[in-house]
Amino acid sequence: MSARDRLPIFPSRGAQMLMKVRLAGAQKGHNLLKKKADALQMRFRLILGKIIETKVTMGEVMKEASFSLVEAKFTTGDFNQIVLQNVSKAQIKIRSRKENVAGVTLPIFECYHDSSDTYAFAGLARGGQQLAKLKKNYQSAVKLLVELASLQTSFVTLDDVIKITNRRVNAIEHVIIPKIERTLEYILSELDELEREEFYRLKKIQDKKKLVRARAEKLSREKYRAEYRSQQKSIFDKEDDDELLF
Numbered sequence: 001m002s003a004r005d006r007l008p009i010f011p012s013r014g015a016q017m018l019m020k021v022r023l024a025g026a027q028k029g030h031n032l033l034k035k036k037a038d039a040l041q042m043r044f045r046l047i048l049g050k051i052i053e054t055k056v057t058m059g060e061v062m063k064e065a066s067f068s069l070v071e072a073k074f075t076t077g078d079f080n081q082i083v084l085q086n087v088s089k090a091q092i093k094i095r096s097r098k099e100n101v102a103g104v105t106l107p108i109f110e111c112y113h114d115s116s117d118t119y120a121f122a123g124l125a126r127g128g129q130q131l132a133k134l135k136k137n138y139q140s141a142v143k144l145l146v147e148l149a150s151l152q153t154s155f156v157t158l159d160d161v162i163k164i165t166n167r168r169v170n171a172i173e174h175v176i177i178p179k180i181e182r183t184l185e186y187i188l189s190e191l192d193e194l195e196r197e198e199f200y201r202l203k204k205i206q207d208k209k210k211l212v213r214a215r216a217e218k219l220s221r222e223k224y225r226a227e228y229r230s231q232q233k234s235i236f237d238k239e240d241d242d243e244l245l246f
Contacts, residue, residue, distance in 0.1 A: 006183040011190035019187060023180045030172045037165045039102040044158045051151045058144045065137035072130040092142050104161050109150040111143055 009015050092111050099106045 006179060006186050009183060009187070011187040011194075013191070016184065016187045016191065019180055019184045023177065023184065026172055026177050026180060030169060030177065033165055033169045033172065036102045037162060037169055040104065040158055040162050040165065043101050044155070044162060047151055047155050047158065051148065051155060054144060054148045054151060058141070058148060061137065061141050061144055065134070065141045068130065068134040068137045072134040092139065094146055101158075104158065106154040106157055107150070109146050109153070111146040113139075 007019075009019070092113060094109055094111050097108050097110065099108050
């Protein structure tokens, strides 16, 4: 195992506990990010389906709106001047809000009608029904455009976040967790080696102590024997005995 395959850390019991905590945190983070990616993927597919459905509906609505415009011009005549005079006064306005999906903020656009209708009296002379139909069709088209813009904005936002989340999940799964596991294996192997060295050292110390103790006992026995021999008296030894008087 090379040094690049593991974290640069000194092998000890404290480092082992630290690596276990980091491994548990990495696994928990991986699980949470995996759940987040799954939730985002589910919402992403749902938005994709809505976009396809909205685009299909948009084609039908725009076709009806175009036919309504032709009918209104044929019946009422040219009303471009009226539209140009009131172009600064929007009847349909847009407001935005935010929606939280698994920690990701998605912008949601909504359209609403202004209370004043600048074209309320348009078509009183002729073509009022066609103009009402025209306004209704184009209002539906604007609503669909706003909805489509909201869906596509959320689609792009989710696509970027899903890519980032998947990269993080892959990095934790294939880089961080294996490196921490290899670091733990390295620490365990080093600690086992240190324990074997310590056991061998203690064994050698005990053997040396036994040898020193045996030598000390041997010297003690020899010294005791020498002292005992020196204290023994022979009958042939000459000593100055006291004279006895009979």
